[in-house]
Amino acid sequence: MDSNGFIEKEADYFNTYPVYYMNYIERSDYELVNVREIDDEHKKIVEQINELYGYVGSSKKETIKFLFKQLLGTINCHFMTEEKFMTENNFLQYYTHKMEHSSYFRKLKNFNDDLCDEKIKLNMVLMKSLKSWFINHLKYNDLKLGKYLNSVNIH
Ligand SMILES: [Fe+2]
Numbered sequence: 001m002d003s004n005g006f007i008e009k010e011a012d013y014f015n016t017y018p019v020y021y022m023n024y025i026e027r028s029d030y031e032l033v034n035v036r037e038i039d040d041e042h043k044k045i046v047e048q049i050n051e052l053y054g055y056v057g058s059s060k061k062e063t064i065k066f067l068f069k070q071l072l073g074t075i076n077c078h079f080m081t082e083e084k085f086m087t088e089n090n091f092l093q094y095y096t097h098k099m100e101h102s103s104y105f106r107k108l109k110n111f112n113d114d115l116c117d118e119k120i121k122l123n124m125v126l127m128k129s130l131k132s133w134f135i136n137h138l139k140y141n142d143l144k145l146g147k148y149l150n151s152v153n154i155h
């Protein structure tokens with residue numbers, strides 16, 4: 001990423017020169033939940049989705065597989081972090097929030113398997129689904145968790 005927040009797309013087809021894109025998910029697209037560990041992990045997820053976005057249309061299959069698997073691991077760790085906060089602090093909506101995590105993780109795992117088997121390609125449908133899930137889940141679930149944790153003095 002350069003100093004203006006643009007990411008460089010590798011010039012592996014059509015272009016002799018690198019093409020610059022805006023970040024796919026911008027900081028202004030989502031809110032902070034005000035719990036440092038959760039916000040740091042959300043930032044990491046966003047960075048990895050943005051990096052993956054740089055490879056839409058690319059023929060670098062192995063890099064795409066590596067980045068998607070890396071994202072899957074980051075999201076798995078992040079779900080465990082949030083679930084630990086929920087159980088340790090008796091968060092009442094634990095089960096519904098955890099169910100959302102589990103169903104999304106299954107979906108991501110299927111995407112990962114299909115990418116590995118080369119049944120699907122990294123395309124904008126896949127990117128849009130990553131982006132909208134991240135933003136909506138944060139808005140309707142993680143922010144509630146953040147407010148609750150803040151109310152019991154966790155920041
Ligand atoms: Fe969550």
Ligand SMILES: [Fe+2]
Nearest residue numbers: 042078082142
């Ligand atoms: Fe989250």
